[in-house]
């Protein structure tokens with residue numbers, strides 16, 4: 409696996425404000441130019457230095473010669489009747505990743521990818537069957553957000569300067585496996601000189617990389633979600649191989665140690681599979697497990713994936729689980745499966761051609777799409 413792609417020239421979109429200031433100093437420019445460039449990149453979503461019209465021409469020329477701006481090529485978009493839009497992007501090295509836009513009343517959420525493919529190998533997720541090709545760079549992560557904001561404004565689907573209200577890191581990849589780039593991307597996305605998302609508007613979801621959970625809580629201020637999906641190690645070992653390394657008890661212990669901000673809860677995502685994790689005993693165990701930490705549970709009916717041997721629980725069973733959890737004192741919500749008609753849901757990433765390679769015509773990419781409250 410390549411760990412990440414190293415661009416030939418520094419990518420301006422990947423640099424922090426401090427790094428841009430260093431770059432300006434190295435070019436003999438005043439420090440305030442860095443903030444000007446940062447705002448062009450992250451508030452006005454510029455994709456070329458030519459757009460930065462208040463920079464001196466000489467500086468623009470030098471930047472154009474010596475740096476680059478990470479841009480994703482929109483390869484395919486699919487719109488659902490429910491307003492969901494799935495974007496398939498091609499990276500500069502010919503890989504394919506996805507972001508999914510989900511509008512719901514005033515909330516406009518983008519589901520963001522953090523890697524090309526994924527090393528976690530969850531059995532119900534087609535991305536997991538592909539393996540990991542590489543991590544995404546900081547620029548490639550923020551580009552998904554900036555380019556969708558720009559798209560929504562241009563299409564008249566949202567008003568500027570930032571139509572997106574919420575971000576969830578639940579696209580392709582395990583965000584905590586690409587922690588450094590995800591953290592730097594979060595710094596940009598939260599920046600007052602950038603898109604200025606609030607901490608509560610961003611959720612990062614992990615399959616359970618236990619050693620990274622506490623560090624994530626110490627070093628970033630955003631919300632945490634944990635993809636749980638089973639109540640016994642026996643079942644979780646089978647559907648989420650990460651559990652063979654860190655058992656449910658260790659995962660919950662890491663959640664207990666998580667430096668939780670006041671008033672927050674960890675969201676546990678629980679995808680319901682018929683006969684696998686939706687028995688009455690599962691309900692009892694799930695309530696017992698999540699009561700160990702300030703938590704809420706998002707229940708999601710599995711979205712059938714061709715070629716994978718899992719079946720969704722019935723809608724009634726999903727509702728019974730929600731009611732059962734509430735009766736046991738656990739906050740629980742049923743989350744809608746979005747964009748079913750465009751296959752914008754769980755694990756529908758094309759496995760053809762290897763990790764992140766172009767899917768066959770008509771096959772849509774996408775991963776576990778879990779919308780959080």
Ligand code: SF4
Pocket residue numbers: 526527528529530533534535536537579580581582615755775776
């Ligand atoms: S569900 Fe998430 S963590 Fe698991 S394989 Fe798919 S993308 Fe990776």
